[in-house]
Amino acid sequence: MASLISKLKKNKRYYYVVESARVNGQPRIVHQTYLGSAEKVAALVKDRTAPVPVSASFLELGLPGALWLAAQDTGIFHVLNAFGPEPRSGPSPAHYLLLAAIHRLCRPGPKTEVAAWYQKTVLFPTWGFPPERFTSQAFWDCFEQILPEPQSRFLNENQDPLEEAQQRLLALWKDRPLVSRRVLAYDTTNFYTYIASTNQRNTLAQRGHQKQGRHDLRQVGLSYALDGDCGLALCHHVYPGQVADAEEFPVALDRILRMLDRHAIPPESVTLVLDKGTAALANTVLLREARIGWISALPWNQAPVEFRARDVKQLPACGGDQPGVQAAAEKILVHGEEYLCVLKYSGCFAAEQLHSTATALTKLTQQLRSLTTELSRPGCRLTEGSVRRKISRWLSAAFLPDLVQYELRPEGTGLRLQFQVNHSALDTLYHQRLGRTLLLTNRLDWSAEQVVAAYSGQQSIEQVFRGLKGGDWLHWGPMHHWTDSKIRIHAFYCLLGISLLNHVHRQAQQVWPQLTIEKLKDELAEICETVLLYPPQEKGPYRTATVLSCQSLIQKTLAETLALQRVCSTHRG
Numbered sequence: 001m002a003s004l005i006s007k008l009k010k011n012k013r014y015y016y017v018v019e020s021a022r023v024n025g026q027p028r029i030v031h032q033t034y035l036g037s038a039e040k041v042a043a044l045v046k047d048r049t050a051p052v053p054v055s056a057s058f059l060e061l062g063l064p065g066a067l068w069l070a071a072q073d074t075g076i077f078h079v080l081n082a083f084g085p086e087p088r089s090g091p092s093p094a095h096y097l098l099l100a101a102i103h104r105l106c107r108p109g110p111k112t113e114v115a116a117w118y119q120k121t122v123l124f125p126t127w128g129f130p131p132e133r134f135t136s137q138a139f140w141d142c143f144e145q146i147l148p149e150p151q152s153r154f155l156n157e158n159q160d161p162l163e164e165a166q167q168r169l170l171a172l173w174k175d176r177p178l179v180s181r182r183v184l185a186y187d188t189t190n191f192y193t194y195i196a197s198t199n200q201r202n203t204l205a206q207r208g209h210q211k212q213g214r215h216d217l218r219q220v221g222l223s224y225a226l227d228g229d230c231g232l233a234l235c236h237h238v239y240p241g242q243v244a245d246a247e248e249f250p251v252a253l254d255r256i257l258r259m260l261d262r263h264a265i266p267p268e269s270v271t272l273v274l275d276k277g278t279a280a281l282a283n284t285v286l287l288r289e290a291r292i293g294w295i296s297a298l299p300w301n302q303a304p305v306e307f308r309a310r311d312v313k314q315l316p317a318c319g320g321d322q323p324g325v326q327a328a329a330e331k332i333l334v335h336g337e338e339y340l341c342v343l344k345y346s347g348c349f350a351a352e353q354l355h356s357t358a359t360a361l362t363k364l365t366q367q368l369r370s371l372t373t374e375l376s377r378p379g380c381r382l383t384e385g386s387v388r389r390k391i392s393r394w395l396s397a398a399f400l401p402d403l404v405q406y407e408l409r410p411e412g413t414g415l416r417l418q419f420q421v422n423h424s425a426l427d428t429l430y431h432q433r434l435g436r437t438l439l440l441t442n443r444l445d446w447s448a449e450q451v452v453a454a455y456s457g458q459q460s461i462e463q464v465f466r467g468l469k470g471g472d473w474l475h476w477g478p479m480h481h482w483t484d485s486k487i488r489i490h491a492f493y494c495l496l497g498i499s500l501l502n503h504v505h506r507q508a509q510q511v512w513p514q515l516t517i518e519k520l521k522d523e524l525a526e527i528c529e530t531v532l533l534y535p536p537q538e539k540g541p542y543r544t545a546t547v548l549s550c551q552s553l554i555q556k557t558l559a560e561t562l563a564l565q566r567v568c569s570t571h572r573g
Helices: 038-047 062-073 076-083 093-106 111-119 123-127 136-146 161-175 245-262 280-290 347-376 384-394 423-432 448-470 484-509 517-525 553-561
Strands: 002-009 012-023 026-037 055-060 183-192 219-227 233-240 271-274 293-297 325-334 337-346 404-411 414-421 436-441 528-534 543-548
Touching (some): 012 038, 055 062, 062 123, 076 161, 093 123, 093 484, 111 123, 183 245, 233 484, 245 280, 293 448, 337 347, 337 448, 347 384, 347 414, 384 404, 384 414, 436 448, 484 553, 517 553
Parallel strands (some): 271 293
Antiparallel strands (some): 012 026, 055 528, 219 233, 528 543
16 A cells, blocks of 8 residues: 655655555555655645656566566476576576577577577566676586587486476476376477588587478477367477488377376376377387377368268267367277277368468369460470479369369360369368368277367467477477587577466466466456656656556556566565
């Protein structure tokens, strides 16, 4: 609460507005504003005018403040302190790692930009470290202290500080408990780099099948598992870019099993959710030996036709957190083994697929018409092989090969192209394919609703990868590192950022259930602190006052839910 007090200085009385709060059960003054002498106060009251500020500066509060509080509340910051003793003055390795993670979420860029950004956030007055302590060289020195480059290649898993930190984080989250330990969502991806081909010191960046189409660049592979319920990163592995997904899976599975064993989590109590690219069926022997449950998307043509073509009206609705979703289950034989197959239908997903298919079909027909016109011109020099390759690229979008038929034949000295849209196939696609997903699991006693709910964790991890690659909410790139150890540290704090943001997102969904991560970031980014600088009174120093930005209803609710007042100016110190 606010109150007016006076202080006697050199036989003259001066007045202050103070804000009090209970600290450790005792009333304490947490903030005060100097008003001046009685004459000054009287003049202000008489004029009913406030002094005009000399300047105003803005501090990013919402997103960096929420992430910093999440790091404290979850215990992440405490775990990071194990990387090195906290110095007598200046930031610790925990500060550098955490700042790198928060920077990736708020304002991704090279380490040369971190100091200037840090100065414009609430982290600066909260931590109190001068911006000069966060130069790119300071980050490099800190990362070298955590994982020295020459020695890092000879460390086993038990000696690796990053591996140990990940295990400590999992132990922390398990004890809280912040993770469900019920569903693990697993996937792989790769990221291209700009590491020169002549760089022989880097063993992780290699050429391979680049999922973003940059086959001209070296790439780094990444696999990891998230908790399917809360999105916290449980384990990850950075591997050479030439390693295929199928080769990485046995390695990743072994790491997951050792993680479960270390934390006394029975593998049979856990269900691993895989994407169809992981080829669960190709690893059934490994999965059976691991005694772990699994769910995977099933290729469309591997389920009985009569099952996958069932009328939507016959599919029972899923309840709970699956509005608009219908599903049915049936036991089938695949490669001589019995599994539970689930047909899932989503009206929203069907609408999205219909829109994207219609857009792709319209673009394709325009391209084919233009190509037909070009081939009919005298002197056209396109060869049959080049034309077929071009059309093949155009037909690469989902469903298009079944919807469009074309004929290319010689005519005179040139080529003649004819094409048509198969309207019967389009009708079948609309009524029997769009919005449908086939799932396969070894959980024979589960209901269709249980399988669908568990598989939704995979959608969360796909959102993570989209955020990493597309830069929607956490940029993996640009990655300004060129050594193996620094790339691994980069992956560590990127995944740290994923865990922090997902934790904040879970908190926010308690009051705004439909809030997406992208929307959460946008709303928090609007919450700022404005520091006003006022001219001095008499011979005193310049005065400051802090106000929050004007907030919408959702921003006010988020600020209250995430307890952002803990990093406001009145609560510092």
